Amino acid sequence: MTQKELGYVELEWTCKRCGTINPGMKRVCTNCGAPIGQDDKFELPDQQELIKDQEKLEEAKKGPSIQCPYCNVLNSADAKICIQCGGDIQEGLTRQAGEVLGAYKADTVPDKPCPFCNQPVKANAQRCPNCGGSLVETAKPTATQSKAQKTPIWLIVAGIALGVLCIASIITFIVLNNRTNDVTARVADRSWQLSIEILEKQPVQKSNWSEDVPSDAQDVSCEDKYKETSSEPAPNSVEVCGTPYTVDQGSGAGMVVQDCEYQIYASYCDYTVLDWAVVDTVVAQGRDNNPVWPVITLQSGQQEGDRNEQYHVTFAADGETYTYTPDDLSEYSQFDTGSEWILSINTFGEIKEMQSK
Numbered sequence: 342m343t344q345k346e347l348g349y350v351e352l353e354w355t356c357k358r359c360g361t362i363n364p365g366m367k368r369v370c371t372n373c374g375a376p377i378g379q380d381d382k383f384e385l386p387d388q389q390e391l392i393k394d395q396e397k398l399e400e401a402k403k404g405p406s407i408q409c410p411y412c413n414v415l416n417s418a419d420a421k422i423c424i425q426c427g428g429d430i431q432e433g434l435t436r437q438a439g440e441v442l443g444a445y446k447a448d449t450v451p452d453k454p455c456p457f458c459n460q461p462v463k464a465n466a467q468r469c470p471n472c473g474g475s476l477v478e479t480a481k482p483t484a485t486q487s488k489a490q491k492t493p494i495w496l497i498v499a500g501i502a503l504g505v506l507c508i509a510s511i512i513t514f515i516v517l518n519n520r521t522n523d524v525t526a527r528v529a530d531r532s533w534q535l536s537i538e539i540l541e542k543q544p545v546q547k548s549n550w551s552e553d554v555p556s557d558a559q560d561v562s563c564e565d566k567y568k569e570t571s572s573e574p575a576p577n578s579v580e581v582c583g584t585p586y587t588v589d590q591g592s593g594a595g596m597v598v599q600d601c602e603y604q605i606y607a608s609y610c611d612y613t614v615l616d617w618a619v620v621d622t623v624v625a626q627g628r629d630n631n632p633v634w635p636v637i638t639l640q641s642g643q644q645e646g647d648r649n650e651q652y653h654v655t656f657a658a659d660g661e662t663y664t665y666t667p668d669d670l671s672e673y674s675q676f677d678t679g680s681e682w683i684l685s686i687n688t689f690g691e692i693k694e695m696q697s698k
């Protein structure tokens with residue numbers, strides 16, 4: 342993530358002595374003259390405006406203020422002696438900084454009527470410009486936390502019941518799958534099938550990033566497509582930013598920032614290349630004990646592809662038939678037609694074990 346700086350806003354603080362809400366960069370209360378307490382925090386005002394005044398901006402950027410150890414008044418980060426009492430502030434407390442105070446609200450808060458003369462005044466005005474009445478509010482009530490909702494009991498019961506049902510059906514399946522009974526069966530039929538693929542170079546449609554398209558590709562058509570996300574700015578990318586938020590600078594001002602990432606686009610192409618493709622499959626099959634691979638004749642430009650072997654054995658017992666698929670020729674060759682076997686058959690009619698009789 343790249344953190345983009347959008348500017349600075351002045352925060353506010355509430356005077357503990359008289360309850361007045363003061364602009365963040367006011368060193369003492371506008372009403373009673375008390376300084377901000379060491380534990381009092383700067384907060385986000387409802388009305389947030391990016392600071393445009395150059396001098397104020399310089400002050401905001403200086404970083405955490407230092408609280409005078411003698412009179413508690415805040416001083417600029419680079420101050421040596423207190424602006425209020427002249428005391429040495431080397432030992433003073435540096436204000437906390439870096440806390441995220443909340444989302445930055447760029448929308449202006451609508452004007453509100455003055456409680457004395459009813460004329461509309463700016464939401465953050467300290468004093469009515471019309472009648473001169475004080476518009477300083479007292480501290481805002483803290484928001485009450487909403488309680489997490491409890492999960493209803495019937496939902497818990499239903500969940501447990503569902504879990505029990507699941508386990509029961511798994512156990513039932515395992516039992517039925519493993520419960521077998523032995524039958525004597527005869528090999529009624531068996532068959533083998535051996536096949537070889539014939540390959541030939543054919544035009545094949547493919548897609549890839551343009552740098553990976555082979556040089557002999559034809560009918561290449563490309564368009565930009567999302568490839569990856571970078572945390573740093575990159576060429577041919579779209580910047581995607583989150584909601585701006587304000588970070589306490591400890592100077593009475595907050596820095597408005599935005600976390601951004603960069604969705605990089607690159608050229609992605611469809612193209613045609615010649616590649617080996619299956620054009621034919623030559624098959625040999627039989628029911629005897631001597632499977633042989635089919636004879637293939639390759640034309641020019643052809644080559645042999647995958648070889649594939651399949652074996653099937655059918656058992657008959659008491660009017661039922663059971664099918665078995667041997668893995669390879671050596672297993673297949675044990676099942677002479679007419680030979681007798683003892684099969685362990687499970688509830689689903691599958692052969693679990695077998696033994697020559």
Ligand SMILES: [Zn+2]
Nearest residue numbers: 356359370373
């Ligand atoms: Zn005060």
Ligand SMILES: [Zn+2]
Nearest residue numbers: 409412423426
């Ligand atoms: Zn001082």
Ligand SMILES: [Zn+2]
Nearest residue numbers: 455458469472
């Ligand atoms: Zn007024």
